[in-house]
Amino acid sequence: MTRSARRTRRTMQVAGVSVAALLALSACSSSGSSDSDSSAKTKSDTSSSASPKLSGSITVFAAASLKESFTTLKTDFEKAHPGTTVNFSFGGSDTLAAQITSGAPADVFAAASAKTMAIVTDKKDTATTPATFVRNQLEIATLPGNPDKVSSLKDLTKSSLKVVLCDKTVPCGAAAQKALDAAKLKLTPVSYEEDVKSALNKVVLKEADAAVVYKTDVKAAGSKVEGVEFPESANAVNDYPIALLKNAPNPTVAKAFIALVQSAEGQQVLNQAGFLKP
Amino acid sequence: MTTVPPPDSHGPTGLDAHLVVTRAAFHLDITLTAAPGEVVALLGPNGAGKTTALRALAGLTPLSAGRLRLDGEQLDGTPPESRPVGVVFQDYLLFPHLTALDNVAFGPRCQGATKAESRAVAAGWLDRMGLTAHAGDKPRRLSGGQAQRVALARALATRPRLLLLDEPLAALDARTRLDVRSQLRRHLAEFEAVAVLVTHDPLDAMVLADRLIVIEHGRIVQQGTPADIARHPRTDYIAHLVGLNLYRGRAEGHTVKLETGPAITVTEELTGDVFVAFPPSAVTLFRDRPTGVSARNLWRCEVAGLETHGDRIRADLTGELSLAADLTTVGAAELDLRPGVTVWATVKATQTHAYPA
């Protein structure tokens, strides 16, 4: 991407942009050849409806755990719809929800829990009813090769093991607590980490022997940790809802992106990252 | 067969030093000996190397070469804390957080005395300095003269065999100075080991020291008793210090031909390289070339500057001969002396003093 193109896009975002201005700008930057290119792509694109040509940029606020899969989807989307760009703001769902309710200019919100999405719907900041597009399940992350032979949630209660959990104030911590309660287990970790990534990192750095994190996180860490599934995780499955926002600057493109996420193609990408179908 | 004296022949034999310190743009190379009880003053202009010499004696600046022996003991490699040397620093450097008593007790305490013992020793020294009433005062409450005496007591309390004083009176105002100088002289006279004093003030040096060593550019240019040096200065710096006009030239009989051209007639009969000196008060000035005077020792000069010296006026003259002349205020007014005017200067041969260089 050239520097000027990037700058142009940022300028558009900042200016808060009328559709007319957007169209004018994209018309300037697109040529005949790209037009034909895009129509060719549209034919093969199953996810997008046969709608008028899409253009402009959208901003998607998404939970941090969606980073890898959504970045892949962005590439697919922009290839399918030349002239569009997808910008992301990845972060903790609570933080993102707070930013949206304070007026951040976002088109789409993909949250890691129904609870955080509720913050936005409560303020009537969504344009569509949130739909669950994936679910995430807990898994135990152990050191590579599982040297401590952890095979169940109960194994984590051994006093010789250093286990880290997420703090109860963040979703993965609340879910882990739910699972522990369901199993009637009492587990004293060495630390309640501030988010799922730091919990996982403690195992990656071999400071902790095990952590209770999401399946997707175990998958993202590759060979640095080994995942151990446990049945109690079924009691604490996280739904990931997605919704178009009321003040979306570019609802047309935003809808198309949501459609891609829910399409078979999108689900496949998300599945590879460890997410479950809704 | 020669008898070599044992290297550690103890007993007070005094100071025997050859100090060589080389730094970027500066080279100090002086030989310094002093007998026990002797007070030696290092005199010289700023930047001459006096303080460097003092620091080398104290061990605060390492020697580049040379030797340092005190009462037969080799001190070259000894760190400052192990040298039997006491220092009175220029601005005294009394520890501001300690009382006068604890400042003086600091040395004995470091030498291993108990707190009580060192305080007793310190109290004795303060008593000797007449400072008992100020024992509990912090340094900033002391007057300049009192601080100077505390500094001296602090240096003496370690019973040094070499006492070093760096410009001991420079930090004092003129009135205190007179007082403190005579007290210091008394204390130094009582001191039985070697004392080396650094100063740029000739009066301090002459009053306090038995012997003067004049240093310029890191080298000794002259040494001797104060009286000797005052009478026979050998450099412009010393001549200026003691208030004499000084010239160097070659003598043939009663005439000394100066390197700069003119000649001076003197009463001494000498041959070879000599110095000629005469005081500014021996010079007589005229506005017009005097007729009744012999042409000897008569020079045409120009007034370069005028300066008041007490009740007299000193004229700085340039021209055939550069010299300083003293006149009364009245005399200066009668001659209508202003910078730039031309005058004729004469000196009687009987008032000059020539000596071999």
Add this chain to the structure above:
Amino acid sequence: MTKTDESGAAAGARTGRPRRRRVRFAVPLPLLLPGAVALAFLLLPLVALLLRAPWSSLPSLLTSPDVWQALQLSLFSATAATAVSLVLGVPLAWLLARTEFPGRGLVRALVTLPLVLPPVVGGVALLLALGRNGVVGQWLDAWFGITLPFTTTAVVIAESFVAMPFLVISVEGTLRAADPRYEEAATTLGASRFTAFRRVTLPLIAPGIAAGAVLAWARALGEFGATITFAGNFPGRTQTMPLAVYLALQNDPEAAIALSLVLLAVSIAVLAGLRDRWMTAP
């Protein structure tokens, strides 16, 4: 000695102890205006915190044992970190200010590195060095059975890592400004360099050390990133006030504001108390 040497020395002696004197003079506007803006800028967020504080729920929060636990741990660990910084940092400052060794400039730059390092990175670096699997930590574990992460000791280490540079810089500055000839005077009186440092230099630079210690303490008290990364978060053991505030912020912003207020009030009380006792010493 050169001329500049002498005048410098004399000036040093004169300015050694500035006299306290209050002079009334007109405050120049180019200084007053930005100064006032700076003050407003620094205070405004704190005022906002006060305005939005949930005063009604404050009493129940303050009596909660969790809060007390976090506060106690914060005060203890910040004080311990300051003590560590003093014991190790003052000698380091002396070495930097008073000795010559190759690469001293580089060492000084390295000492200040924790100041620019994002604290979380500092925490990761500490894990890599002192963690169970760290460069040094693995030997601590193998030889002595000591593992530092997730312990209160780790909190103190993390806080010391972040706070010590403040102390070192402050003390080194004071040492550089202090006249080194006092140390020389002490050695001519028979004091070893260490005795000279202990009995002369240390009392002389005490105000600078106190200022540095207060800075370090304040920094340690507010430390978050390095602590949560290196020591983790466990109530009563490694959960200091800033960690409690951060986690409360996740789902109960009001509680977070209240906790922040407690931390602020305690720091102000301690700092104001120390300033009066230490920094105005004779």
